[in-house]
Amino acid sequence: MSTLDPFTEPFGSIFSDSMAVCDFDGNEYTYKGVEPFAPFEVHPGAHTLHYSSNCFEGLKAHRQQDGSIKIFRLSDHAQRFCQSIAHLNVTAPPAELVENIIADTVAANADDTPTQPGSLYVRPVFFGTLPIIGAASAPTANAKICVMTSPVGDYFKGGILPLSLYVEQNMQRTTSSFGMVKGGANYALALGPTLVAKQTHGVDQVLFANNNDVTETGAANFFLVDDKTLITRHLDESFLHGITRASIITLAQELGYEVQERTITIAELKNWQGEAFLSGTAAVIAPVCKLIFDDETVDYSGGKPGHNTLKLRQALTSIQAGLAKDNHGWLTPI
Numbered sequence: 576m577s578t579l580d581p582f583t584e585p586f587g588s589i590f591s592d593s594m595a596v597c598d599f600d601g602n603e604y605t606y607k608g609v610e611p612f613a614p615f616e617v618h619p620g621a622h623t624l625h626y627s628s629n630c631f632e633g634l635k636a637h638r639q640q641d642g643s644i645k646i647f648r649l650s651d652h653a654q655r656f657c658q659s660i661a662h663l664n665v666t667a668p669p670a671e672l673v674e675n676i677i678a679d680t681v682a683a684n685a686d687d688t689p690t691q692p693g694s695l696y697v698r699p700v701f702f703g704t705l706p707i708i709g710a711a712s713a714p715t716a717n718a719k720i721c722v723m724t725s726p727v728g729d730y731f732k733g734g735i736l737p738l739s740l741y742v743e744q745n746m747q748r749t750t751s752s753f754g755m756v757k758g759g760a761n762y763a764l765a766l767g768p769t770l771v772a773k774q775t776h777g778v779d780q781v782l783f784a785n786n787n788d789v790t791e792t793g794a795a796n797f798f799l800v801d802d803k804t805l806i807t808r809h810l811d812e813s814f815l816h817g818i819t820r821a822s823i824i825t826l827a828q829e830l831g832y833e834v835q836e837r838t839i840t841i842a843e844l845k846n847w848q849g850e851a852f853l854s855g856t857a858a859v860i861a862p863v864c865k866l867i868f869d870d871e872t873v874d875y876s877g878g879k880p881g882h883n884t885l886k887l888r889q890a891l892t893s894i895q896a897g898l899a900k901d902n903h904g905w906l907t908p909i
């Protein structure tokens with residue numbers, strides 16, 4: 576068990592003592608159980624190093640009031656992982672196998688789970704190991720899955736800080752068909768525009784809105800909300816289908832909001848009188864209080880997190896912590 580403090584160390588920088596590994600030989604996935612956390616040997620010609628045959632997941636296990644540990648939306652994350660693997664043109668493992676590997680890893684490292692608002696962040700990764708550098712236009716025939724965990728503290732140290740975003744209207748985060756894949760290549764693509772916007776405009780993140788179509792940032796989904804309505808981009812293959820996004824939609828409907836999944840335009844962003852926020856596993860819900868466009872800057876909710884944003888955040892974190900009833904079976908005990 577790590578002695579480092581997840582509440583002061585950078586998010587994702589501490590690793591638990593155990594990990595699980597599963598190998599794919601082109602026909603079968605072979606899982607041998609949990610083993611000590613240790614580096615891999617990777618062949619220099621491995622497909623992933625040259626042709627980005629990799630993808631990953633990010634989910635959390637939460638310590639409950641009674642000390643037990645539960646994993647949030649395990650089966651949905653396992654399914655999305657398998658969907659990403661299939662988009663790399665590799666036969667995906669059965670989702671139940673992925674669920675078992677994740678549950679075993681969490682169980683082995685359960686003592687590392689901090690109390691709320693901390694959690695045990697779970698990172699499954701898949702990468703192609705085929706040692707053939709001529710295989711640029713072929714999928715990897717062999718692969719490895721590894722599941723590791725990292726105790727993490729509160730994403731917002733010292734309170735929930737509102738974010739500022741630069742609205743990028745000329746570049747896409749990734750391609751129209753690969754955006755729903757949680758593949759490493761997508762994050763490499765979004766990095767350049769994000770660093771430029773941080774330097775040029777001093778913002779926290781970039782909101783990708785190519786073709787007058789507001790989608791998501793480099794690592795989170797985007798929402799507008801006011802006292803009556805919750806709005807977010809409708810699903811297609813161009814962006815990541817966030818599991819936090821899906822949870823927020825369900826909870827908002829239950830709280831009486833009218834949920835609209837549709838295109839959001841630049842004009843709508845500029846004229847919006849309500850609140851905005853980002854959603855994702857790491858930060859859960861992060862209020863957005865400033866949008867910077869090339870020709871103007873727009874402030875939302877007086878520069879402070881709005882009450883609708885905080886209400887939705889509270890609804891979600893209460894379920895994760897076991898303080899509110901889990902009516903949807905989102906928590907899996909280990």
Ligand SMILES: Cc1ncc(COP(=O)(O)O)c(C=O)c1O
Nearest residue numbers: 794795796815817818819855856
């Ligand atoms: C590009 C992108 N969009 C959205 C999300 C939010 O997804 P989730 O809520 O499943 O964490 C993430 C985070 O994983 C992401 O990387």
